[in-house]
Amino acid sequence: MTTNNQPTDAPKTKTMKVELNRVDDAFHFEATGLSDVPIHIDGAVDIGGHNAGARPMELLLMGLASCSAIDVILILNKQRQRIDDFRITVEGVRPLDVNPAPFSTINLHYILKGDISEDKARRAIDLSMDKYCSATAQIRPTAQITYSLTIEAA
Structure with missing residues (x-):
């Protein structure tokens, strides 16, 4: 009996989850995924970013x-x-x-x-x-x- 309402021949899936947190009042974010290693992301300077991470x-x-x-x-x-x-x-x-x-x-x-x-x-x-x-x-x-x-x- 299948309890997840998916056909038994449906492809197996894997869910990937990341979390994004805002670091400042502009566009600097810190993201983490399964490895829990922080990645810094920021917007371009011309829109108010501070070069604090990758675009x-x-x-x-x-x-x-x-x-x-x-x-x-x-x-x-x-x-x-x-x-x-x-x-x-x-x-x-x-x-x-x-x-x-x-x-x-x-x-x-x-x-x-x-x-x-x-x-x-x-x-x-x-x-x-x-x-x-x-x-x-x-x-x-x-x-x-x-x-x-x-x-x-x-």
Whole structure:
């Protein structure tokens, strides 16, 4: 007998919860999630923010980069690739003078250092972008997401 009124073949779900608390009388907030690690968020100075945290749209790009980074590192580790350093720079393009102003294009530039096959790195990134990264799946319907790759010798 099902007590939650969902069909037994319904997909399993997981609820994610964060809390946002206002820190000052302007736009400085502190957010916490499951890890209980505080993240500071603030508005731009030109609207009254104080540069006391990341901007909300920056957090979207950071989330996208970190989601993909976890995937790529896990995949490369399984492929026994030696990663000495791992960085991603992300550039997102948004329209000016319109609201809302979602990203239209986003490019992630992966910079890996170590004994890493370029083919394996590209395959790992492709798997992240096309199969595993939930942030990519969330953003892709409204933004064209591309990537580039640099592998630096160990």
